[in-house]
Amino acid sequence: MFRRLREPASPVTIIVDGGVVVAEQGDSVSTVLLCAGVVSFRKTAVTGARRSAYCGMGVCFDCLVTIDGVGNRQACLTPVREGMIVTTGAGRRTLLQEVSK
Template sequence: MVDLRIASVSRGAKITIVVNGQACSAFEGETVHAALLAGGYRVLRKTVKTGQPRGIFCGMGVCYDCLVTIDGVTNQRACMTMVKGGMEIRVDE
């Protein structure tokens, strides 16, 4: 899996999350949004009406475009949720 993080930035402890059944690296202190973006995920969901792809837009919890399923709970905002080791995330591909 790709890691698009800036190498020189100091981070918390490295943890593993699971995205659509695949292990993905994350770091304590970052959001689900940051971990998904660094892992190369750009589309997080598709609209119900038209199936248009949606990803990160505002990154601060206002737009609701980053909704994902976390540990079986649907419609969680990726930009407002901190990662935890072993967290299972589902995004539309």
């Protein structure tokens, strides 16, 4: 659906869900994901509905992803950098509780 008009002049390499993606220095994570064909950034916790970039300016929080192990980062507001690791969401997380006596 989305494509670049030109090849990156200042390319950086990031990892998206385990795969290597070439991005343009200064691109937002959401731009890179959309150009790489990622159509679902996360799933909602309650219904499992797929979410992607919506507003593109940090208002809606639909583009939340995990970046370098830190969850709930807004892809539309986060610029890419060399070696960044991005993981898209898979819906509701399970909470493990350790009961100690």
